[in-house]
Amino acid sequence: MALPRVPVYPSPSIDVTRAEQAFGNRALPKLNRELAGSSEELRLKAVFTLTDMLHNPENITKAIEEGVPAALHRLLRDGSPVIRARTAEVVTILASHSIGRSSILKNEMIPTLALLFSDDHFEVRFNSHAAVEMCSRIRQGAVCVVTNQLVSQLVEKTKCEEDALLKGVILDTLHWCLNEDTEQALVCSAMGVFTALLTHPLTEIRRKAARNVMELSFPLEGKRQACAEGTVPKMVQLLGDTDCIVRAQAAGALMSIAVTTEGKYCAIKCGALEGLNPLIEDQSTEVRLNAIKCLTLLSEAPEGRVALQHVVPRLETVSREDLENISRAANTAIQVITWRP
Numbered sequence: 001m002a003l004p005r006v007p008v009y010p011s012p013s014i015d016v017t018r019a020e021q022a023f024g025n026r027a028l029p030k031l032n033r034e035l036a037g038s039s040e041e042l043r044l045k046a047v048f049t050l051t052d053m054l055h056n057p058e059n060i061t062k063a064i065e066e067g068v069p070a071a072l073h074r075l076l077r078d079g080s081p082v083i084r085a086r087t088a089e090v091v092t093i094l095a096s097h098s099i100g101r102s103s104i105l106k107n108e109m110i111p112t113l114a115l116l117f118s119d120d121h122f123e124v125r126f127n128s129h130a131a132v133e134m135c136s137r138i139r140q141g142a143v144c145v146v147t148n149q150l151v152s153q154l155v156e157k158t159k160c161e162e163d164a165l166l167k168g169v170i171l172d173t174l175h176w177c178l179n180e181d182t183e184q185a186l187v188c189s190a191m192g193v194f195t196a197l198l199t200h201p202l203t204e205i206r207r208k209a210a211r212n213v214m215e216l217s218f219p220l221e222g223k224r225q226a227c228a229e230g231t232v233p234k235m236v237q238l239l240g241d242t243d244c245i246v247r248a249q250a251a252g253a254l255m256s257i258a259v260t261t262e263g264k265y266c267a268i269k270c271g272a273l274e275g276l277n278p279l280i281e282d283q284s285t286e287v288r289l290n291a292i293k294c295l296t297l298l299s300e301a302p303e304g305r306v307a308l309q310h311v312v313p314r315l316e317t318v319s320r321e322d323l324e325n326i327s328r329a330a331n332t333a334i335q336v337i338t339w340r341p
Contacts, residue, residue, distance in 0.1 A: 032068050035071040035072070044083055047087055048086060063094075064099060075087040081119070084124045092127055092130045095135050101137075101140075110144050113132050126165075126166050129170055151185050154173055154177070155185060155189075164200075164205060168205060168208055174212055178216060182215070183219075186225065198231075198238060203243045206243070213226065224262065226263070233270040247279065254267055255297060259297060268301060272298060281314075285325075288326055289326055295333055296333040316330075316334060
């Protein structure tokens, strides 16, 4: 005859890492109370459960109305690294929704997330950077990062973080911030940091570094720093990269730098004419367009105009293509190259 026994281990259908959920619309209020609980185990279970719940977009609005973002803001300073990491992950989920980003900015969570950039635990740092990057995708978020003087800290973290995936997230955050303001990045020598990453073995890092160099080169000071930091020769090397996006970004950066006379002669000296010539017939439309526009700028210098005379027949062929933007750029290049004083 079987004897009644209490099982030693919980049933396989029970997850001991999750909090017990209340039924229906009482679930989030109960979790919100547990997030502020005195027990570390209770807070941890509540954060894990909340992570699962917020993957359902319908719960995002309910969580915001219940005041969950304010509770998450407090948990970002929790003494447990696991709770900090999971809380930053929840904030990242919130930031993937428009209403969630607005709530994060309203609760002023970005400065608190920035404090976790120097956390001892990698997962905490990664999740906090991911949350800030998601918020920076909207103008208000990028402005918040710039206003809180976080650009210099992000540039420094780009140098010291070894993980390539985290580097990519930081470069994306800086990309959104550079669309709003370049002054802080120029002051903290971001051009030199981006230049060092142009030779990174990972294609994704080279793409993002070249993109950021192009954006940082828009102001006059950025063009000057690009010539002084040795950025131009590395950009010329990237014109021969196997990845078409890297080639397009490199040609775009050289196009931005070559607006000034100093930039033109620096690019010509580094062999930009030879590197750009083969790209006129590149398979990528973006690469071709950037290359032709860059050649047009370089041909404004007398030395460039003389060196590009043999390119005119190829540009005439390109000018008869159906793509309007390519055709227009080729016609402009022909006019500049064949101009005589």
